[in-house]
Amino acid sequence: AAGVIQSPRHLIKEKRETATLKCYPIPRHDTVYWYQQGPGQDPQFLISFYEKMQSDKGSIPDRFSAQQFSDYHSELNMSSLELGDSALYFCASSPPGSGGNQETQYFGPGTRLLVL
Amino acid sequence: AQSVTQLGSHVSVSEGALVLLRCNYSSSVPPYLFWYVQYPNQGLQLLLKYTSAATLVKGINGFEAEFKKSETSFHLTKPSAHMSDAAEYFCAVSWTQGGKLIFGQGTELSVKP
Numbered sequence: 588a589a590g591v592i593q594s595p596r597h598l599i600k601e602k603r604e605t606a607t608l609k610c611y612p613i614p615r616h617d618t619v620y621w622y623q624q625g626p627g628q629d630p631q632f633l634i635s636f637y638e639k640m641q642s643d644k645g646s647i648p649d650r651f652s653a654q655q656f657s658d659y660h661s662e663l664n665m666s667s668l669e670l671g672d673s674a675l676y677f678c679a680s681s682p683p684g685s686g687g688n689q690e691t692q693y694f695g696p697g698t699r700l701l702v703l
Numbered sequence: 704a705q706s707v708t709q710l711g712s713h714v715s716v717s718e719g720a721l722v723l724l725r726c727n728y729s730s731s732v733p734p735y736l737f738w739y740v741q742y743p744n745q746g747l748q749l750l751l752k753y754t755s756a757a758t759l760v761k762g763i764n765g766f767e768a769e770f771k772k773s774e775t776s777f778h779l780t781k782p783s784a785h786m787s788d789a790a791e792y793f794c795a796v797s798w799t800q801g802g803k804l805i806f807g808q809g810t811e812l813s814v815k816p
Contacts, residue, residue, distance in 0.1 A: 618801055629793060629806040630747070643803050677746060681801060690735040690754055690800045694747040 589613055591695030593678050599701045600668050608663040608698045612680030618642065619661040620692055621653060624675040636661055668702045675699050705729050707796050709807035717815045722766075722781040724810045726794030729775070735797040736777040737804070738768055742790045750792075753777060764788070789814045 592611040600606050612619050618637045622630040632645035636655035647653075650668075655661045665672060676699075679692035710725040728734060736753040751762025758770045768779045777794060794807040 620803065622804075629809050630804075632803040632805070635803060637801065642801075645803060679747075679804075684801065690797055690802075691737075691749065691752055692804060693749065694739070696746040 591678055591680050591693055593676075593695040593698050595698060596696065597699050597701075599703065601703055602668055602670065604668050604702075606665045606668060606700060608665070608676055608678075608700075610661045610663070610678030610680075610695060612659050612661070612678075613682075613693055616680035616682050616693075617659060618681045619655055619659070620679040620681070621647075621661070621663050622677040622679065624677060624697070626674070628674075630677055633663070665700075670702050673700055673702045705796070705798060705805055707794055707805055707807040709792075709794050709810050711810055712808060713811045713813070715813040715815060716784045718786055719783050722779070722784045722788065722812065724779040724792050724794075724812065726768075726777045726779065726807055727775055728777065728794075728796045730798065732798065735800065736768075736770060737795040737797075738762065738766070738777075738779050739793045739795060740790050741793065741809075747793065750779070784812075784814045786814050786816065788812060 594609045620635040621633040624630040633647040634653050635643045639655045650666050653663045675697045677697045679694045681692050706729040708727045738750040739747040740750050750766050751760045753760050753770045761767045766781045792810050795804040
């Protein structure tokens, strides 16, 4: 079965640089979520999109922005990177409500970002 | 504030022994409850979920969890641990369908031969 695809899988950046993380949800899933997992931490919700509109926002820094495109893929843009942004960034997707499984989020493998 | 608490950041069991990982949530309103497993350097894999159907939920790899509203708990169990069960386990809760997940702090399970 198709899974959530994230690219790149690994990324190394310098402080103050920018980074773009991409997420391709499972086909026919219309909701995308982004989470940040710091070293030894639990995943923290950043932002979510439903049908290309922002549906919820968590502890996402103002330096970060995200959007969902017409093909439902999503991108997380990170600017002025700081050392503390080093983390594993997960994307998850969930199916439409009509499928009766809307509450279940399926996670991608993550993008590991290292800021030097 | 809504929260999830996993008791014990590290649990160690012998192979073949019972696995019990504890999870409590902060609200009296039954939410959507999940257990995810994370193997080293990998993503989060769904083990099982509770969505107001049967209170005893069976998942993959022989795991199951029981929802107890009176105790606001959703503990994860497995009758007999296997070496391959060694991983980080996260309890997660959502209070709305399609809403964000709030994760517990995680429990690292070690299995001794």
